[in-house]
Amino acid sequence: MITSKTKKIGILGWPLGHSLSPIMHNAAFKSLHLDYVYIPLPVHPENLAQAVAGLKAMEFTGVNVTIPHKVEIMSYLDEIDFSAQLVGAVNTVVIKDGKTIGYNTDAQGFVQSILSNGIKITEQTAIILGAGGAARAVACGLFQNGIKNIIIGARNLxxxxxxxxxxxxxxxxxxxxxxxxxxxxxLQECDILINSTPIGMSVHDTEVLPIPWETLNPEAAVCDLIYNPSKTQLLLSAEEHGHIAINGLGMLIEQGALAFELWTSEQGPRQIMSEALTEYL
Known part of the structure; x- marks a missing residue:
């Protein structure tokens, strides 16, 4: 039951129909008997400054931040943690003592998701497809964890x-x-191949990522940041060619658990979060 004492968490984005964060976080709050609620907050880009001020006024405990606000919101926050400075984007805000503090849990969330699948990072070569904000978070996480080198491949040189x-x-x-x-x-030298583009997100997507499978290192792990569908065409092809294939669900859970810990000081119940998302999907 939501009362006046219930602590409020939200997610800022535009639009927000795609977000699974409310499902994941509300399941986590319930499992730990925490009096919190997680609310979708669709905010048009023109209204972002007012929205941040409103969060303070309504005494929110924090929010997640998603497309298209991750960079722009930095201008309206009181403090930016080193994690967000490094990536150049904020995906988590903590509101404490009237101050808004921006963090980024995407980078470490990606790292934890591939480490949990037994993928080595130290002294490896990674190839990232795409050059947007998601790619930057991935690159920062890899550099912080000892990657040897990164190669960026994009449609736009x-x-x-x-x-x-x-x-x-x-x-x-x-x-x-x-x-x-x-x-x-x-691609012959690649140890970890990561798709950070939205190609493959739609089952009707006719665009195909340019991967000559006969050239790709046969030992390379293939990761896609997309989690719905759970197996994109990239991952299906990777499995057909004998590669380890990892989707973006693990990153979603890991970055969410790290944000959960920032808001509540409780360890994020990753198994509960995973089960809630798997059941929904």
Missing amino acids: EKAQQFVKLFSTNVDIQAFDWEDSGFQNL
């Missing part, structure tokens, strides 16, 4: 090159057009 410039010069990271033969040859 200029965007990939701009992505590389976001990182310090002592980091081994390269940018390519993913149709370039030089990029495709590098």
